Amino acid sequence: MLIAHLSDLHVCARAPLSATNVHTEQAVESLMRLLPQPDVVVVTGDVGEGSPDDYALLARYLCPLPMPVYMVPGNHDDREAMRSALFGLRYMPASGPLNFVVETRPVRLIGLDSLIPGKVEGALDDETLDFLDNALAADTSVPTVILVHHTPFQCGIEEKDSIRLFEGAERLSGILSRHRQVERVLSGHHHRSLLGQFGNAICQIAPPVRYQEACSFEAGRPTHEAEMPGFLLHRWIDGAGLATQHCPLNIGMLTR
Ligand SMILES: [Fe+2]
Ligand SMILES: [Fe+2]
Structure with missing residues (x-):
C-alpha cells in the first residue's frame, strides 16, 4: 500500500495565481x-x-486524481464550509467534528478533527477522543495510521511547540499506549518536515505544499524564508512496517 501524504495546501480562491x-x-x-x-x-x-470557494477550487485541483483522497481540517479551515463542499466524498460525517475511519487495507486510516475555531493551536475534545478510542478498540489487529493536523510531540522549535496540540494530548497519550496497532500519527501545521515521538507513537509531519519554512530554533527569529515544498510517500511493507520518503516538489521557481 502506498499512501501519498500532502499537507498545508492553503488553497486560496481569492488569489488564483498564488504559490x-x-x-x-x-x-x-x-x-x-x-x-x-x-x-x-x-x-x-x-x-x-x-x-467555501477555496474548497470548490480544491475539489477542481484534486479532480484528476483517480485514487481516493481523505482530509482532516486545520486551523485555517472552516469546518462547515469544508463539510458542505466535500460532503460528496461520503467519508465526511454529516455533523459534529470531522472525524472518520476508512477501512483501507493493509493499513487502516483514522482522521481526527483538532480544529478550534479562531485559534492557531489544536485540541482533541472528549467526543473526538471517544471516537478514536472506540475506533481503535473495534479492530486491534489492523495496522492503523492516524491523521490529525496538530501534532502532539515537541520538536524543539519554540514557535512551533507553542502552537501544537495541547488540550486532549494527555488522554491521547493514554489511548495510544493502549492501542499498539497505531503505526504512525501523521500531521502538518508546522510547515516543516519533522519526525518525533509522543509516548509510544511515532509522529510525522509532512512538508507543506505551500512552501517550507527555513530551520530556526531561535525564538523570535523569522522562519518565513522559503524552502522547497513537498510531500511524503509512506509505503507499507508487510513484515517491516511503514517506510517514508520525502519528495520535494519540482517547481522551477518559488513564489510567495
Ligand atoms: Fe498551514
Ligand atoms: Fe495549521
Whole structure:
C-alpha cells in the first residue's frame, strides 16, 4: 500500500495565481506521474483558507486524481464550509467534528478533527477522543495510521511547540499506549518536515505544499524564508512496517 501524504495546501480562491494554488496543481501532477500510483492520498489540514470557494477550487485541483483522497481540517479551515463542499466524498460525517475511519487495507486510516475555531493551536475534545478510542478498540489487529493536523510531540522549535496540540494530548497519550496497532500519527501545521515521538507513537509531519519554512530554533527569529515544498510517500511493507520518503516538489521557481 502506498499512501501519498500532502499537507498545508492553503488553497486560496481569492488569489488564483498564488504559490499556494500553483503548488497544489503541481503536487497533483507529481502524484499523477508516480509509478505505481498511490493507493490513497491523505491531506493533513490547512487545505484552504476557510472560504467555501477555496474548497470548490480544491475539489477542481484534486479532480484528476483517480485514487481516493481523505482530509482532516486545520486551523485555517472552516469546518462547515469544508463539510458542505466535500460532503460528496461520503467519508465526511454529516455533523459534529470531522472525524472518520476508512477501512483501507493493509493499513487502516483514522482522521481526527483538532480544529478550534479562531485559534492557531489544536485540541482533541472528549467526543473526538471517544471516537478514536472506540475506533481503535473495534479492530486491534489492523495496522492503523492516524491523521490529525496538530501534532502532539515537541520538536524543539519554540514557535512551533507553542502552537501544537495541547488540550486532549494527555488522554491521547493514554489511548495510544493502549492501542499498539497505531503505526504512525501523521500531521502538518508546522510547515516543516519533522519526525518525533509522543509516548509510544511515532509522529510525522509532512512538508507543506505551500512552501517550507527555513530551520530556526531561535525564538523570535523569522522562519518565513522559503524552502522547497513537498510531500511524503509512506509505503507499507508487510513484515517491516511503514517506510517514508520525502519528495520535494519540482517547481522551477518559488513564489510567495
Ligand atoms: Fe498551514
Ligand atoms: Fe495549521
